[in-house]
Amino acid sequence: MSLLFKHLRIHQIFGANTDVGKTILTTALVRASASLKNEVFYLKPISTGPIQDADDEHIIRHSSTFKDRVHADCLYRFHVPVSPHLAAQLAAGEESQKIVPDGTFINSIRSYVQRSASRASGPAHMYVETAGGVHSPTLSGTTQLDCYRPLFLPTVLIGDSRLGGISATISAYESLLLRGYIVDAILLFRDDYYRNSEYLTPYFAERGVAVTATDPPPPKASDAAETFASTERYYENLDILPTVRDLNTRHEERLAELDSMPRRSLDAFWWPFVQHGLVKGEKDVTVIDSASSDFFSVYNSQTTDKKSSLDAQLDSSASWWTQAFGHAHPALTLAAARASGRYGHVMFPQATHAPALELAERLLDGPGKGWASRVFFSDDGSTAMEVALKMALRAYSVRNNLRGIERKKVGVLGLKGSYHGDTIGAMDACAEEGVYTCEWHNAKGFWLDPPTISIQHGRPVIALPPALAASDTMCESDVASDSESWVYDVAGRLQTPLAEVYRDYISRTLDGLHSARGVPRLAALVLEPIVMGAGGMIFVDPLFQRILVDVVRARDESPATEPGSWRGLPVIYDEVFVGLYRLGMQSTIPLLGATPDISVNAKILTGGLVPLATTLASDSIFRAFYGPDKAEALLHGHSYTAHALGCEVANESMKLIEKATQSEAWLAAQARWQEPGTRNSVWSFWDPEFVQTVSSMDTVAEVMALGTVLAIKVKDSGAGYVSQSAQTLLQSLKVTDSESPSEVPDFSVHFRTLGNVAYFMTSLNTAPETIRILENKIWNVLQNSD
Template sequence: MSTLFKHLRVHQIFGANTDVGKTVLTSALVRASASRNNKVFYLKPVSTGPPQDADDRHITRYAGSHKHLLHTDCLFRYEEPVSPHLAAQLALERNGVKGAIPSDRTLVDSIANYIRRCSSSSPQAAHLFVETAGGVHSPTLSGTSQLDCYRPLLLPTILIGDAKLGGISSTISSYESLLLRGYSIDAVLLFRDVYYRNWEYLKPYFEERGIHLAAIDYPPPRIADLEEDLVSTEQYYQTLVPQNGRSDIYEVIDCLDACHTRRIQELDSLPRRTLDTVWWPFVQHGLVKSEKDVTVIDSAASDFFSIYSSHETTQGSLLTPQFDGSASWWTQALGHAHPELTLAAAGAAGRYGHVMFPQATHLPALKLAERLVHDGPGKGWATRAFFSDDGSTAMEVALKMALRAYTIRYGKRLDAQAKKNLGIIGLKGSYHGDTIGSMDACEEGVYTCEWHNAKGYWFEPPTISIQQGKIIVSLPPALMATMGSTTSDIDVGSLSWAYDVPIRLDTPLAEVYREYIARTLQNLKVNGGLELAAVVLEPLVMGAGGMIFVDPLFQRILVDVVRGSSGSSNSWTGLPIIFDEVFVGLYRIGMESTGPLLGVYPDISVNAKILTGGLVPMAITLASDSIFKAFMSNNKTDALLHGHSYTAHPIGCAVANKTLDIIEKLVETQHWTDAQEKWVKTSCGGRNNVWSFWDPDFVNTLSRMPKVDELMTLGTVLAIKFKDEQGGYGSHSAQTLLQSIKGSVLDEQSVSPAPGGAPFGINYRTLGNVAYFMTSLNTPSATIRSVEDRIWNALDKSLAS
């Protein structure tokens, strides 16, 4: 991950093209830094070409009278004067070796380790220059673009512009490519070509963007006689870096130093400024005691944040990696700063910006609607897709659809007041968002406000969990009474059995559920009161309510009883069924949608969160044809008069399409297959659609720990409920027990999964006495294993306290 030191100023040097003078101008920067008595480091991660012509040798040769302050190094050297990816391949072919090209991770870790060594070896002020090869998109050893390979390090950047014909375009294009990936460009340097005069155009262009540009005289032409050439080149550097300390190069050094200082000062100021200005969601500000309680995120890449601390860590850096243990509130699907998603967003922004959507169309929106309806979670039942902003607003849309459909069918017997009081059937512990209507579809609880008017009836559902290594269905008191049982827990043997709904439909427990639900609904009808107009469910897992894994059999039978059959028809029956799949949808729990597992499909469903890979907000409400037709007439006021300013915004649609493209490939990878097979082979008895990225042995061991009440996992989600008499949302037990994992720790025998190999912490969220952890869909298994070790160690150590 990114590093930042008070005393070591690091800059990575990219070129707008090959042969633009990166090494020449870097030599001048190195020489100027050393002339001010700074210790200077120079790193060439990858060098190609004859050793005598290597860039690090040129740097050393022309370091000037302060050469003793300079340390140069090269990590990977190849003799063929070609692109790094080809040079590495040719070296393998020449030696008769296959498949040994250093990976991006190896390269990035090597650079990060070198930076840390530089920092630890120089307690006084020092400068480090990391020079790349070729242009910004020249490939690394693996073939990955340099911009993407080096992105986890996110080092402050110097761009060497192109002074030749076409150089204006290549320089600006390189700058934009850097910008799209989050790099900070502190300075631009290029030669002062008196014919093309590119610097005259580029200087105001970059200065308008707050970036210092320096135009530097060309070096003299090469002289055939080596000794004369050395003298001529040395004189050139003496001119660029005069002893009086005043020149364009010194101005660049001053600029780089100022950028470094300003960055630290700004990061230092963020906690105080935030505490003075920001009102956080879901945070009791009265419990935030000091600036140290504010997590300052400098950047993010893959599954990790770079967290700033005003005090240097044991590694010397002010930045430390922290695993994003909640997938950034369940939105991350492919890791942070995924370049393909960024480019998709940029492309749509450049083509459309935002455009009006009513009675209009554009390709990103239409493609997204078609794939969700015909090939995605709506396949086989949905015919329409309605766009909105986020999960909560999409649920508002779903409720409007369902209530209108119900009213159209039964409205003749309902007066205006009755229509306003229509209620829903749901489950205790459900949560459908923070807008007022979505909150009204839940019982009153910690999230509701003074206007809350709970409208409906909520069953307390049976749940599934792993307790002491056993798969347990836990019954609520009402169901225990129905069964005449004295125990709430039923050992169902395996996850495979627990989630095999078709087989379980013929069990005695299914009949108990069926009778209980039917009797309860009949009593509600007989006793009058609220008219129930829809069923609203979070299928399989209720997220914000405490990561409650509901027995799927109960949800299936609830739908069957309400519909009066064991399946759906072309028109909704009984009541419209809404599936809120904002949390669980699109493979968050290992399956694209929950309908196939439950064996029934909704009339309306909602998807968000993973839909856009965590980059931009967007949500989709899918509806069946019979729901859609409830709004059809010749009267405009009968239409679904609901919308958002950014409905179907092209940027969100383009990002969603790209996210789904990537996910389609991910589900076929060996990474997924290996995780699935582990669960199939375990005593827990998983199946292809019931499995987890979390290791079954780890889950089994954790479930047996004394302080763990129960836990459960599916797909990317791991939820741990701790024993706590207080329990509930107000409990601090989960936060207290796992507090130690937030710190940056690395076992001496372990390899850090964080890019750069630094010790890492874990950023996680709790719901009272429930702690949950979440991965992306592409989190490497090695990273998950490291997180598991940290969780286990924290709980193991808590036993002694």
């Protein structure tokens, strides 16, 4: 949600420390900008201390020559000369709710900048001066670097010319870089004793940043008039115009770069999951200049001078389901830097390092608690599923004494609509009628058509596939329920008539497969628990999946095995999409009431920052590879297996998850879904009344929501993955709403569809007010289409 104007060049002024001359040098920049006949805006968001010492007052006093072109303002003024967070606390007294939250603070700056852009009659400059050092706190206590980050304004860093200033300046610069800031220039005073500028100039030249050293201001005189006169003479003799011109050039170069990116991208990229024949031209290319929290800042070349060229766009697919805490979360960024600085990358076979070991132990005590004994690391969800398949098929082959060509003829049992990744082995574990195929794809197994769950006209409905409905004359094709909590009460439904229908159907189908031609010997059960994501956000009846696991394990034809080892077929849970609270639960295992033998996690595992995946396995699976012969080992690995950077980020992500699950937003969302007289095991960040309302709209076939996920299936006679109906129906979400409440910055919505299914996804910490705005946008579009 950053700002970039064609006619208003903005720079934010940060200091390497307090009392390094930010206001003195900013005043020089203001005067130099005004001398070029530009209108100049100066903003001090927070000021503490007496009014006569205020920085904006200094700007006004020493820009009187250009008073018709210079405008100076302060948004939050406190008269106590202390840190802003303390000044805010003292002003609020006992009423802590009066302290201005970060969102309100940033929105007030954004509104001021937008008003200034509208006010400017021609080319203009703006300087936003911070307080103290880069990590000095703002009103809420958040450090400035993190608080100001959503604005993503290009930066001028004022270096420290005093003793220790070299270190302070470099540290401040690196802190800015760690949060993605663009540092366009460094200014500091010249000091003939410490001579910091002599060191810093070549140091930063190697990093592409120019350093400008100026004479320091004259000392204050005892007489105020003399102080003013000497300071005026100082400014008149200070030549800082080259820096201002360089800042102007940087601004123009940034705009030119953004302008050129669509054409260059069309010439360079082969995008995933994109039919290039449908890309009409540069206007179809989304240019993401930066990202923060749940939003992209998207470049719009068609804006007028009065409007920012960067539009806020909500990342409502959580960047392909990876985001857990929004983009550019500082804790995750610092975790990555910490591990990168300590290790870089080190190879992993028969080695260990702290981040990997800590993560493995976390997972074994988390989603793997009570059943898993080992963690195997890999690159992403697809490769982790390849590992899981290797584990399961080897375990089955060893137990059943399969050798040679017999091992190559085994397959998997799964569900239609499943998807486990785009590598060849993962594709082979999916039905051939899926769209995620290639010339080498060779489906190896059998896939059952599962019953699904959705909300239709305000009620949960279990839809049975034709084969299952026809298997019992007493069973309807749709089974309605008054309670979603009942649908997901798997333990309570195990003895219901529908459960018996499921058991009978699965048992008879598996009996028939023994004599079926063209079906390989089944050696593993592979499931996406609860929701099959890429197949179309298919919410599977969890009772069906639980009974499938039970039936498979009850049909154990293997020789006698040790207690606790896998039975029937090794069971794999692909939790790449659904795991680690994407559905509001750490794992789907407690809801299903059945543990797997192997499970896979990725995506949320690292909070969406870097690729990393894990395959958890039970001890009996591990033992299938254990022995004196190296050929019996799991000979699988990746160059970046258990890379320290990813493991450290994952550990930080797990800590943030634990904190999020105890937040007020989570508790409030869970309470909204709580049904009277029940202990609801499922809930969603999406409002239940919104879900029910949308499910009754004429253009909507069904809706489903769990945790962060909302799926809306559009009525479409030609439904399927290649359908454009959902994309077409909701296309206007990609346009900003001019009638959005003024206190909330407007945003468009970046969303993706799976045929006639549109899905929307929050992070684990998306602000409730953002979700409510998105719900309103979706409802308005659907209502207008009815």
